Amino acid sequence: MLQITDLTVRYGRQTAVDAVDLRIADGEVLALLGPSGCGKSTLLRAVAGLEPADGAISWDGADLSGVPVHRRGFGLVFQDGQLFPHRNVADNVAFGLRMAGAARPERDRRVDELLDLVGLSGFGARRVTELSGGEQQRVALARALAPRPRLLLLDEPLSALDRSLREHLAIDLSRLLRDSKTTALVVTHDHDEAFTLADRVAVMRSGRIVQTGNPDQVWRHPTDEDTARFLGCSTFIDAPAKDGVVQTDFGPIALNVPDGTTHLGLRPSALRVGPGPISGLAQAVVHRRDHVRVTVKTGDQEVDAVAGVTTAPSPGEQIHLELDPDGVAVVG
Numbered sequence: 001m002l003q004i005t006d007l008t009v010r011y012g013r014q015t016a017v018d019a020v021d022l023r024i025a026d027g028e029v030l031a032l033l034g035p036s037g038c039g040k041s042t043l044l045r046a047v048a049g050l051e052p053a054d055g056a057i058s059w060d061g062a063d064l065s066g067v068p069v070h071r072r073g074f075g076l077v078f079q080d081g082q083l084f085p086h087r088n089v090a091d092n093v094a095f096g097l098r099m100a101g102a103a104r105p106e107r108d109r110r111v112d113e114l115l116d117l118v119g120l121s122g123f124g125a126r127r128v129t130e131l132s133g134g135e136q137q138r139v140a141l142a143r144a145l146a147p148r149p150r151l152l153l154l155d156e157p158l159s160a161l162d163r164s165l166r167e168h169l170a171i172d173l174s175r176l177l178r179d180s181k182t183t184a185l186v187v188t189h190d191h192d193e194a195f196t197l198a199d200r201v202a203v204m205r206s207g208r209i210v211q212t213g214n215p216d217q218v219w220r221h222p223t224d225e226d227t228a229r230f231l232g233c234s235t236f237i238d239a240p241a242k243d244g245v246v247q248t249d250f251g252p253i254a255l256n257v258p259d260g261t262t263h264l265g266l267r268p269s270a271l272r273v274g275p276g277p278i279s280g281l282a283q284a285v286v287h288r289r290d291h292v293r294v295t296v297k298t299g300d301q302e303v304d305a306v307a308g309v310t311t312a313p314s315p316g317e318q319i320h321l322e323l324d325p326d327g328v329a330v331v332g
């Protein structure tokens, strides 16, 4: 188990990581999610031993301060893989095993096993410069996993890849981490990636962890407006709740909240163009992959909504909005 206690990293007068407490259980995949510059890479680097820090980092109760990077037993994967360009795939994967003094037959067996695990069987003799970006990241992952690290540290492992490959690899990576029962800390700014990969998500902002919880909790119940905004909410409303039903201007919604005023964050998908009590005027209409995003002026406010590709309104068209509870978050 990794235990981080009161960890602080300063660069001059700037505090990049501010008194962070965090724990990762054995076999758990924790995603550290936050906007650019919030300090997540710095926190990961401190755990790896690459960044001097105040506070304590321990593994199974043993303090790691003073333990150099290569003695921590952690595996590292960065955004751009950082493979050795002059070595072939098998030699890259075998690197950590060679450093650990593993004998040739064992090395070869483990390399085959890992290439199989990451879906690159038969790629051993290929030059890494002849691989696609996605293949290179798989090799980086195989290399990090080969020596059986007790903790895998992944810093934006998929960010350099294009979107469809990223989504595909996130699912593969999630399965692979589970199958190999790897304990992992994944740093990402992408909430889809965090929610695909993680058992638990820690949201970071301005050097601090502002919320931890399982993906569903964090998605449905962000701790404050900034977190909700970061997780895609763009419209915020207060609405009265009674007996588990919240009455919004857009219609009633069943939510497990106490009676009184509830603060809600609406993602664009919470408001759909369709039969509903509220009318508005379509403003900007933008086509996305599988839906259309519409900015709607209703009363004196502007809200984001979605429409089906075939039923999209034109700018200037009068429309109605209906509420989809799946896009609603309870804030606070």
Ligand SMILES: Nc1ncnc2c1ncn2[C@@H]1O[C@H](COP(=O)(O)OP(=O)(O)OP(=O)(O)O)[C@@H](O)[C@H]1O
Pocket (backbone or CB within 6 Å): 011, 016, 034, 035, 036, 037, 038, 039, 040, 041, 042, 043, 189
């Ligand atoms: N070596 C350094 N020297 C000085 N300041 C640094 C250094 N590394 C990071 N910082 C600063 O510390 C803060 C946190 O940086 P960090 O890279 O940890 O953020 P991040 O959340 O990982 O962002 P990104 O996803 O953009 O890398 C930033 O303001 C950054 O400019």
